[in-house]
Amino acid sequence: MSSITFEATVNGRPVRWEVPAGEFLTETLRSHGLIGTKRGCESGDCGACAILLDGVEVNSCVVLAAQASGHDIVTVEGIGDARAPHPIQEAFVDAGAVQCGYCTPGMVVATKALLDENPTPTRDDARHALAGHLCRCTGYVKCLDAVELAAERTANADAAHGGA
Amino acid sequence: MAEDTKNATETPWDIGEESMAEYDRFKVVNKSPRRVDAMKLALGKGTFTDDLTPPGMLHVKMLGSPHAHARILSIDTTEAEAMPDVHCVLNMYNVKAIPHTTAGQGFPEPSPWDALCFPEKVRFVGDRVCAVAAETEAAALRALETIKVEYEVLPAILSPEEAVAEGAVKIHEHPEPTGISKPEMNLACTLGASVGDVEAGFAASDRVIERTYRIGYAQQSPIEPHIAVTWLDEDERLTVRVATQVPFHSRRILAQVLEIPVSRIRVIKPRIGGGFGVKQEVLLEDVPALVTLRTGRPARWALTRPEELVSARTRHPSILTMKAGVNDDGTLVALSMEVLGNSGAYGAHALTVVSCTGGKALPLYKAEHYRFDARVAYTNLPVGGAFRGYGAPQGFYAVEILMDEIAHELGMDPIALREKNMIGSGDDNPLAVALGEGGEGFPQRIRSCGLPQCIEIGREKIGWERRKSFDKTGTKRRGIGMVALMQGSGIPGVDMASSFIKLNDDGSFNLLTGATDIGTGSDTVLSQIAAEELGVTVDDIIIYTADTDLTPFDTGAYASSTTYISGTSVKKAAAGVRRQIVAAAADIWKCEADGLVAANKQVKHPDGRTLSYGDICRSTLYHHNQHQIMDHASHLSYECPPPFSAHFCEVEVDVETGEIKVLNYVAAVDCGVAIHPTAAEGQTEGGVQMGLGYALSERYLFDDKGVMQNASFADYKIFSALDMPELEAVLVPTYEPSGPFGAKSVSEIPINGPAPLLSNAVFDAIGVRFREAPITPEMIWRALREEG
Ligand code: FES
Ligand code: FES
Numbered sequence: 001m002s003s004i005t006f007e008a009t010v011n012g013r014p015v016r017w018e019v020p021a022g023e024f025l026t027e028t029l030r031s032h033g034l035i036g037t038k039r040g041c042e043s044g045d046c047g048a049c050a051i052l053l054d055g056v057e058v059n060s061c062v063v064l065a066a067q068a069s070g071h072d073i074v075t076v077e078g079i080g081d082a083r084a085p086h087p088i089q090e091a092f093v094d095a096g097a098v099q100c101g102y103c104t105p106g107m108v109v110a111t112k113a114l115l116d117e118n119p120t121p122t123r124d125d126a127r128h129a130l131a132g133h134l135c136r137c138t139g140y141v142k143c144l145d146a147v148e149l150a151a152e153r154t155a156n157a158d159a160a161h162g163g164a
Numbered sequence: 165m166a167e168d169t170k171n172a173t174e175t176p177w178d179i180g181e182e183s184m185a186e187y188d189r190f191k192v193v194n195k196s197p198r199r200v201d202a203m204k205l206a207l208g209k210g211t212f213t214d215d216l217t218p219p220g221m222l223h224v225k226m227l228g229s230p231h232a233h234a235r236i237l238s239i240d241t242t243e244a245e246a247m248p249d250v251h252c253v254l255n256m257y258n259v260k261a262i263p264h265t266t267a268g269q270g271f272p273e274p275s276p277w278d279a280l281c282f283p284e285k286v287r288f289v290g291d292r293v294c295a296v297a298a299e300t301e302a303a304a305l306r307a308l309e310t311i312k313v314e315y316e317v318l319p320a321i322l323s324p325e326e327a328v329a330e331g332a333v334k335i336h337e338h339p340e341p342t343g344i345s346k347p348e349m350n351l352a353c354t355l356g357a358s359v360g361d362v363e364a365g366f367a368a369s370d371r372v373i374e375r376t377y378r379i380g381y382a383q384q385s386p387i388e389p390h391i392a393v394t395w396l397d398e399d400e401r402l403t404v405r406v407a408t409q410v411p412f413h414s415r416r417i418l419a420q421v422l423e424i425p426v427s428r429i430r431v432i433k434p435r436i437g438g439g440f441g442v443k444q445e446v447l448l449e450d451v452p453a454l455v456t457l458r459t460g461r462p463a464r465w466a467l468t469r470p471e472e473l474v475s476a477r478t479r480h481p482s483i484l485t486m487k488a489g490v491n492d493d494g495t496l497v498a499l500s501m502e503v504l505g506n507s508g509a510y511g512a513h514a515l516t517v518v519s520c521t522g523g524k525a526l527p528l529y530k531a532e533h534y535r536f537d538a539r540v541a542y543t544n545l546p547v548g549g550a551f552r553g554y555g556a557p558q559g560f561y562a563v564e565i566l567m568d569e570i571a572h573e574l575g576m577d578p579i580a581l582r583e584k585n586m587i588g589s590g591d592d593n594p595l596a597v598a599l600g601e602g603g604e605g606f607p608q609r610i611r612s613c614g615l616p617q618c619i620e621i622g623r624e625k626i627g628w629e630r631r632k633s634f635d636k637t638g639t640k641r642r643g644i645g646m647v648a649l650m651q652g653s654g655i656p657g658v659d660m661a662s663s664f665i666k667l668n669d670d671g672s673f674n675l676l677t678g679a680t681d682i683g684t685g686s687d688t689v690l691s692q693i694a695a696e697e698l699g700v701t702v703d704d705i706i707i708y709t710a711d712t713d714l715t716p717f718d719t720g721a722y723a724s725s726t727t728y729i730s731g732t733s734v735k736k737a738a739a740g741v742r743r744q745i746v747a748a749a750a751d752i753w754k755c756e757a758d759g760l761v762a763a764n765k766q767v768k769h770p771d772g773r774t775l776s777y778g779d780i781c782r783s784t785l786y787h788h789n790q791h792q793i794m795d796h797a798s799h800l801s802y803e804c805p806p807p808f809s810a811h812f813c814e815v816e817v818d819v820e821t822g823e824i825k826v827l828n829y830v831a832a833v834d835c836g837v838a839i840h841p842t843a844a845e846g847q848t849e850g851g852v853q854m855g856l857g858y859a860l861s862e863r864y865l866f867d868d869k870g871v872m873q874n875a876s877f878a879d880y881k882i883f884s885a886l887d888m889p890e891l892e893a894v895l896v897p898t899y900e901p902s903g904p905f906g907a908k909s910v911s912e913i914p915i916n917g918p919a920p921l922l923s924n925a926v927f928d929a930i931g932v933r934f935r936e937a938p939i940t941p942e943m944i945w946r947a948l949r950e951e952g
Contacts, residue, residue: 020302035215036208038437040387041469045877048387076208089206093198096842099850100683101205102387102437108206130885134877136387136438137683139849140885141893142842 006069010034011078025051025060025068029075036076036105040134047133050106051075057113059132076105079112087157088112091150092143099137107133111147119158121151183899186906187837192696193905196842199688200707201435201681211435213391213407214466221393222251222297224452224465225304227311228475229286229293232320232544232870233335236284236313239294243310249303252455252463255294256282259454262421263341267512267549268410268444270658270719274602276343276352276511278336281421281450286315287335287509288544289871290475297455297463320544320870321350324483324506327541335509335542344511352511355519355538357599362489365498365533369489373570377486377562378936379919381864382479382857384551385882386683388437389472392449395462402429402453407436409444409682410720415712417446422453433710439682440854441550442477444722445512470875477549478864480517480540481506484562489533494576496585498533501526501562505540508547514540516602517548517555520652523599524806525559525916528650529567529585534595544870550722552854553915556651561937564647564920568927578924579619579628582648589613596804601723606656606802612908614834614896615648618810621832621894622646626812631928642827643929644814649916650806653900653909654725657802661730662716663737665694666794667745669785671765671777672704675737678718679730680710684911685843686726690734692839693904697738699763700777716796724807724909727839731904733799740795748780751789805900807908809833811852811917813889815925822945824860824926826889831914834896837906841895844910848893851914856889857882858915859922860938 006017006028019028026049029037037060040048044062051060052074060068080086088111091097098104107130114121114129121129126147130140187194204211241253259281267275282292294311298304319333326332327350336347345353366372392406402424408414411431419426436443452463467476482505489498501522507514522536540548551557571578587593589610596608622628623646631644663677675694681687691705698704709715718730742762749767750757752775759770766774784791813829831848838844861881865873874880899906919937927933932947 035210038208038212038388039214039466040389040437041877043469043876043878045469046387080207082203082207082209085203085207089203092206093202096196096199096846098199098202098205099685099843099846100386100388100436100438101202102212102683104206105208108208127885127888132884134387134882134884135850136385136440136854136882137850138846139851139853139891140888141849141891142846144885 004066006065008069009072011074019065021066023065025063025065028065029060034075034077038102038105040102047106047110048103050109052109052113055116057110076108079108087153088115088150091153092146095142095146095149097138097142097146103133103135107143111150114147115151115154119151119155121147123148183906186899187897190696190905192692192702193839194837194841196840197702199685200691200702201687205435212388212437213393213405213434216393216405218393218395218462221462221464222299222455222459223301223304224295224297224455224463225301225308226292227294227308228290230289231286231315231317232289233318234286234315235318236286236293237316238314240312241294244296244307247303247307249299250296250307251459251461252297253294254282254451254454256284264417264421265512266446268413268417268446271416274516275513276341278341278344279510288546290471291509295451297459322543322545322866322870324504324541324543327543328539335544350542352507352540352542353515353518355515356536357522357595358535359594359598360533362498362500362533362535365531366487366489369497370491372487372489373573374485374487375566375569375935377484377565379558379561380481380937381546382862383473383476383880384440384442386438386440386442389467389469390443390448390476391466392452393462393464394449394452394456396456396460402456404429404431404449404453405434406431406449407443408433409439409680409722411680411710411712412678412717413720414446414449418449418453421450422457430713433680436682439721440552441554441722443682444550444720445477447476469877473875473880474546474872477512478508478546479551480514480548480558482521482558484558486562486566488566488570490570490574492574494574494581494584496529496531499526499529499531500535503538505538506543506545506548507540508543508545510547511542512547513549519599519602520555521559523595523601524556524651525563527593527595528563528587528648530587530591536599545866546864546872552851553912554723556912557858557916557919560647560649560916561919565923565935568924569933578646579623583619586615586648588615601655601658608804611805611902612836612898612900613808614898615808615810617896618808618832618834619648621896622810622812622830625830625892626814626828639820640816640818641929642814642816643925643927644812645921645925645928646810646812647917647921647924649809649811649913651724651909651913651916652804652806653728653903654801654804655723656804657800659719659723659725659729660798660800661718661733662796662798663733664716664794664796665737665741666792667741667777667781669778669781671781672706673698675705675707675734676715677709677730677734678715679726680718680721682721684726684847685840686721686730689727689839689843690731693731693734694738696905697735698742700765704765724912727907728903728909729799729801731907733797735904736797736799737795740797741793744793744795745777745780748784748793749775752780752783801902803902805902805908807833807835807910807913809913809917811921813921813925815922815929817926817929817944819930819948822941824939824941824944826856829889829891830894831917832894832896833910833913834898835910836898836900836903836908838895838910839905839907844895845893847911848914849891852891852918853883853888855915855918858937859918863938
């Protein structure tokens, strides 16, 4: 099968990968070790594979690698890691929003997209931000709590640093 | 250290001084520390089956049957086999026909052995025909397209009524299968049980009320579809990494169908992305295992979402005919339930699920006379299986709507009717012996019951009394409903769990147990139980679970058994280790063990001296009376204490469009002592969400050939964050004397609520009674038009 050269910024680093033409971005990322991006439906309906593409949340299972080439990509691994978890990740853990955890990376990405846009979301804003993320475990109550907690903590952290 | 944020639940009523004193003593349980696995999941670390790719792994794809019922006349795979990327082709010609069940239950299995790895007759659209393993998924899919299959198409049976009708074509007529109750009548199983004389009871009652209820297909739909990855380790043993709820049953069933000894197989359950029963099925690991055994190469088979919906397992659809004899004062005299279930193409779980339909739902209300009769039929439709609630949701659907209908006929408040008849503390479950899981059971007496409190809290929070004052003339009409529920905690006399604990030289402990965390948080809950018993914190427990080589046996994560059964095995093992620690300290100090106290990671002498667990371990490992401090324990229970719950909701129905909005939902649950209150709330919230789908949106649409028409998350609608009502889960503390630190189960009970609750609330809103779930806007619209 023919291949293409995929050149992009992934989690802040420039990459240059040869990938099969027609490959979807979820597979490209996962086959290069970025396994935090999950597969739940591969039809754009569940949000498990969400990533940020130029800061906008997209479902990577319906984006061709070729379409994403040349763009800035952030996966859940780029949001925080074990040494420095992002306050959003801390909030999901502390709010009890992680049950099986399969939907969690996608929700973390969605929350990042939301808070970057709107640092003081209402519960309804949070509902809309998570609307495309199917979770079969939680009933979403604690996920919405997590978004609120993350917003609070991010605001406090900003205030503590004298930032806006 | 993790924050111990949430505290023990408040107790606004008296649960007995002794029990309350227990609550006051807890240091680790009944608190909600961070889950032991939450952070790695939030970081997206590689913890699931699919996150590990052994080098040289082949990809499996399956050709599914396009016909609901057909005999395979020939399969031509010449072209596929010639393709350079294809390494293995499997079908009925080269895989031995070994009758077995995929149900994933204990041994001997209560489900019929009616399945083959590759059947010579396909029995539903999506049934296995031929598998291909290739270098890539794309190559495997290209190969499948070249396979030519000749079928003799047979008449398809698309409903249980057709299945049991005179002259119906037989679905399992071949000689190999065993354990089918009446293959000549397409019945996977039949079951009856009775207490007293129900007919005499009806005759003696002031009135007899009879109704029929129908509830359809639904799918567990974990967000992670089924997946297995297999390889041969350096000793040529088959290793199976699989999203399963039952690693030990998976190993046993694989040994059976692969005809290799159990000792040649290791099954590992990594993190799994939700189970809800569907991953109790030993559904797919046999195929990559065969590929690995034949090619020597690792293999992976992952279901797509459409495959998960069509060919994994589902809730058994059921038709339930209820008959109740009641007196005018609301006293229930006699109660009968007749079930015709639909098991689909295979009989996995048919008997045990339907036994829970009666066995879990009927005893909630006390009557002198009961009768239960069930038949579960084969059809040429998707296969039923284990699904959270395990038959109880079907049973409560009928019983809880019936209670409302009786109250309406008698002009009684639905709560008052329930309170008059419901089971409570000190009562015996009259059906427990006649109707255990799949046959006779063990006597059960209720020792803890917070149902009255659940009802009180729900009544208050929803504003029950408001239902009298709703305006019934506008376009949007409101209504309030309620249901009462129970479940079990493990399968009495069947479920067995075991655990092993050893002390390390820094005072930490390895806890090894077969218990299978399927996303419920049981790794955390079991760590808490160990920590509480050992006098340490959760951070001191290193838990490793569900690996057939490294952990002791556990029947698996089903029947709401993990906290109650596995938790007790952990508690026993921990108690043994604590005794050994104290004995070692006494030995070091040359004193009596009596009077020494183990707590806060140290042993304290009455004179004030202390020895840390680390000191004790280093001493016993290296210096003094050398030995490893360790213990193990098994647990089986003949008791099965039910958790109790009451659900309330308020709905708004638009009589112009038929749209139903759930505005508020309250689920109060008595699960005994909640070991991890946040997790118990989470189970309840998630169960309500899943149940709301079952009540309002999740259904299977078939064409007249049995092809599912809505096999995607776009068309099979599970509830999203936007669909959810305001939802409050309330934990009602009680203390179950037979449970570990007073705990009962919590994971399954919430799913029993929403479907009957929505029927009751919609009836209150618009006066139309729905006896079929899910209730769609179209059904409401039509019903209102018909009424005129
Ligand atoms: S896997 Fe991409 S949206 Fe479901
Ligand atoms: S936590 Fe399991 S799917 Fe969301």
